[in-house]
Amino acid sequence: MDCYFIVDTYIDEEKGRGQYDDYIRKVKPIVESFGGEYLARSEKITSLHPKRNLQRVIMIRFPSRQALDECFQSESYRNIMDERIHSVDARALIVETGNEESQ
Secondary structure, three states, X not given: OOEEEEEEEEEOOOOOOHHHHHHHHHHHHHHHHOOXXXXXXXXXXXXXXXXXXXXXXXXXXXXXXXXXXXXXXXXXXXXXXXXXXXXXXXXXEEEEXXXXXXX
């Protein structure tokens, strides 16, 4: 069952992108080592909600919820996660597929 990790980020103008760009460079090989596949990474976003001004959206497909959890609980990820925490406001969703009943 596929599992999707979807995150939107808000970059703090005062802090800039430096630390976040470093995080992006480091996280990609970690995600891929757990079977994660980047489906979208973009700052070209059109929000259909007037109060949401998304700056960046990332969508990653993992082969399972277990693989996603192992990735973000790994020592490799824990070693870099502060770079994200201290540089952007990130809001994530996890979407699991495969067990829906047909409508």
